Amino acid sequence: MTLSGFAAVIFDMDGVLVDGEPLHFRAVNELLAEEGLSISLEAYKPYMGTKTGWRDMARDLGLKRPLDEYADRYRGIILAKYCTEAEPMPGAVELVRELQRARVPLALASSSIEPWVQACLDRLGLSDAFNAIVTGSDVQQGKPDPEIYRLAAARLGIEPSRCLAFEDAPAGILAARAAGMTVWAVRTPYTRGLALPDPHREFDSLEQVSLDVLLGAAA
Numbered sequence: 584m585t586l587s588g589f590a591a592v593i594f595d596m597d598g599v600l601v602d603g604e605p606l607h608f609r610a611v612n613e614l615l616a617e618e619g620l621s622i623s624l625e626a627y628k629p630y631m632g633t634k635t636g637w638r639d640m641a642r643d644l645g646l647k648r649p650l651d652e653y654a655d656r657y658r659g660i661i662l663a664k665y666c667t668e669a670e671p672m673p674g675a676v677e678l679v680r681e682l683q684r685a686r687v688p689l690a691l692a693s694s695s696i697e698p699w700v701q702a703c704l705d706r707l708g709l710s711d712a713f714n715a716i717v718t719g720s721d722v723q724q725g726k727p728d729p730e731i732y733r734l735a736a737a738r739l740g741i742e743p744s745r746c747l748a749f750e751d752a753p754a755g756i757l758a759a760r761a762a763g764m765t766v767w768a769v770r771t772p773y774t775r776g777l778a779l780p781d782p783h784r785e786f787d788s789l790e791q792v793s794l795d796v797l798l799g800a801a802a
Contacts, residue, residue: 588747588765589745589746589747589765589797590688590741590742590745590746591687591688591689591690591736591739591741591745591746591747592682592687592688592689592690592746592747592748592749592797593689593690593691593692593732593735593736593739593746593747593748593749593759593764594679594689594690594691594692594713594748594749595691595692595693595748595749595750595751595752595755596691596693596695596700596703597631597693597694597695597751598631598672598751598752598769598771598773598774599672599675599749599750599751599769599789600671600672600675600676600679600691600703600707600709601665601669601670601671601672601675601703601706601707602669602670602671602672602771603665603669603695603703604631604771604773605773606661606664606665606668606669607631607636607661608624608627609664610657610660610661610664611627611637611640611657613660614653614656614657614660615644618646618647620644620646622640622644624773627640628773628774628777631752631754631773631774635725636694637653637654637657638650638654641653658696658698658699661699662698662699662702665699665702665703665706666702666705666706669702669703669706669707671707672769672771672788672789673788673789673790674788674789674790674791674792675707675789676707676708676709677789677790678789678792678793679709679712680712681793681794682794682797683712685794688714688715688739688741689712689713689714689715690713690714690715690716690717690735690736690738690739690746691704691713691715691716691717691718691735692717692731692732692734692735692748692759693716693717693718693719693731694718694719694725694726694731694754694755695718695719696718696719696720697718697719697720697721699718700716704716714738714739715735715738715739717731717734717735717738719731721734722734725754726752726754726755726757726758727753727754727755727757727758727761728758728761729758729759729761729762729763730758731758732746732748732758732759732761732762732764733762736762736764742763743763743764744763744764746762746764746765747764747765747766747767747797748762748764748765748766748767749766749767749768749769749789749792750766750767750768750769750782751768751769751770751771751773751774752774753777753778753779756768756779756780756781756782757780760780760781760782765783766782766783767782767783767784767785767786767792768782768784768785768786769785769786769787769788769789770785770786770787770788
């Protein structure tokens with residue numbers, strides 16, 4: 584099926600398909616608590632959706648232990664949380680399956696590392712849903728750099744200008760726009776009140792997006 588104005592749909596993962604940001608926020612604070620520190624939700628928001636979020640946060644907070652120590656423990660905590668606690672965002676699984684049944688080419692473009700992405704997709708039952716998967720493990724530059732979206736489009740064999748991207752965080756929106764894609768933003772409790780950098784459309788939930796909406800959309 585050909586969508587109106589789009590040849591493919593590309594999804595971010597955290598905040599779009601899975602309610603992942605609360606998992607990351609809790610994991611960060613678990614590690615910070617060991618040093619008597621914490622970070623508020625508002626202070627945490629700028630780090631969301633980027634490949635270097637934890638590294639930047641460790642630098643900004645002046646953490647004392649080697650970065651590799653924090654990073655290794657963080658990776659393990661998040662992997663366990665994805666395996667046991669990850670829950671789909673409202674309407675996410677239904678929309679992906681609807682597009683899959685319609686044979687629309689689908690890709691995933693997530694800043695998360697490959698083990699996290701696989702664990703999340705397994706948990707959601709979506710391991711078979713995507714024609715291409717690009718993770719933070721596949722790129723040198725993280726969002727807001729457009730590398731991840733350009734690579735996703737290339738793996739689909741479709742020009743970026745013909746792709747629709749679903750994103751929730753500012754860094755991801757900037758990345759998809761810089762790649763030349765149409766970007767629809769999905770608001771979450773973590774991004775409500777946060778200024779988003781000019782997505783083409785905004786939705787409160789993927790429950791508001793259906794095949795009919797996509798068929799009638801103009802790029």
